[in-house]
């Protein structure tokens with residue numbers, strides 16, 4: 001039986017999640033890679049000697065399957081599955097897209113956390129990291145559905161820290177600003193590559209998935225008594241949500 005510490009990363013099939021799975025594996029963790037696209041997570045798990053578990057965080061049965069595959073002991077949980085769907089003023093926003101964003105970024109996080117808390121507790125020293133966003137700290141035009149959901153991620157994180165105080169579980173949020181991942185903006189704009197590219201146009205150096213993975217891994221590997229409550233990480237070119245240097 002493996003003696004490696006165990007980590008679960010949701011949304012491990014692309015972007016920040018995949019990079020985090022690789023970074024944690026490089027630190028010696030046995031990483032359980034969870035997402036809906038099985039081909040991608042199976043390939044990743046083979047590469048890092050981890051385990052692929054097909055999981056839709058919006059489906060209770062699927063999340064129960066993840067918990068079953070993880071087993072009795074878990075050291076690190078990275079609730080990363082999430083995203084933005086659509087971009088529209090409140091006046092013309094799509095209610096289904098708002099519901100879908102709340103379901104994956106907030107309720108999904110709650111489902112996975114509920115299912116895995118017993119194993120985190122049983123480890124005797126666990127770290128739970130939720131991937132929030134600077135969208136959970138600011139408002140921007142046409143972004144209310146996503147910013148509302150990511151404010152939810154932040155507040156659930158803060159609540160969990162209060163509820164779990166005294167237990168051997170640290171609770172953190174890593175909140176990135178602009179990260180140039182392949183799919184995030186493509187998903188947001190329903191596959192419109194030109195609109196997705198425009199988000200990063202002229203930005204000299206946006207963050208890459210590996211930068212955020214590095215931050216998450218740092219949070220996950222502090223000594224047991226050190227809780228990083230929240231870590232906001234932005235590219236140098238982004239001074240604020242609206243203030244982005246472009247060349």
Ligand SMILES: NC(=O)c1ccc[n+]([C@@H]2O[C@H](COP(=O)([O-])OP(=O)(O)OC[C@H]3O[C@@H](n4cnc5c(N)ncnc54)[C@H](OP(=O)(O)O)[C@@H]3O)[C@@H](O)[C@H]2O)c1
Nearest residue numbers: 011013014015016035036037056057081082133179181184
């Ligand atoms: N990119 C940015 O600028 C940025 C900035 C701040 C915060 N974030 C946050 O960082 C996280 C990762 O974003 P990213 O940039 O890496 O985007 P991404 O490449 O689109 O990754 C999203 C991941 O979430 C998974 N996912 C989506 N719905 C899911 C569901 N119902 N069940 C399980 N997995 C699901 C996707 O996998 P499957 O489709 O295979 O299920 C994918 O692996 C998200 O929470 C996002 O909100 C991103």
